[in-house]
Amino acid sequence: MSRGREITDEPEVDDFDFPRVLNAVADPIRLAIVTQLAAAPTDVSCGSFILPVHPSTATHHFTALRQAGVIHQYYAGTSRMNVLRRDDLNEAFPGFLDSVISAVTKVSTSAR
Amino acid sequence: MSRGREITDEPEVDDFDFPRVLNAVADPIRLAIVTQLAAAPTDVSCGSFILPVHPSTATHHFTALRQAGVIHQYYAGTSRMNVLRRDDLNEAFPGFLDSVISAVTKVSTSAR
DNA sequence: GCCTTAGTTTGATAGAAATCAAAATAGACT
């Protein structure tokens, strides 16, 4: 019966909750996930992220991002792949994601 | 000597830290402060905000926003006035504040 | 000078969130 590999807790665009999205992105680990995802040319597996936390902790952060609607996840074999929901976020909160990404990116770029 | 009424912990634009700003704005009470401040035609005293928390709790939230660089505060008699640092935020993180304000405002506007 | 108003400071408390470790699950490979 239950295969347990379906992911069904991703909200639809109409149900996006801005405070929740804000909260999801505000955590440094999760912000790193978003940033690395935004910079990647392809979908990224959970294990491919460079994160300073235990895998089980990372899972919680991925869950927070997914349930807020920031990322989409799907299985590919034993790996769980991650995709930024750029279009959906832009539709719900125009300009927000872009400003966040550019704000984070700027730091490492302008050596000041 | 010490008058104790000077506010000296407001960061300069160059010292703005994006994760910190994000974190400051991510709290629902603080987001309400930012929203109400953005909508107000003039500077607003701490006591004029409509917040569901004790004044001493509000003080902590104002402090978090101020130290992150989101608001500027100054004394006017017994009142402490608040100002959104729109220009500074826009200089440091272009588009961020605007997208946040419009994202929050949209909710109450479009009755769906 | 005293009382009022506005807000802050200082504790103390409670609830939420992040963290890790260990065990469990599931597909891929041999």
Next chain:
DNA sequence: AGTCTATTTTGATTTCTATCAAACTAAGGC
């Protein structure tokens, strides 16, 4: 079938954060 790899689940712990209450500070007005 058995093993390896990738990730999740569960449980325990700890660290943060928000919160309120009470006492304190300072300016304004009488």
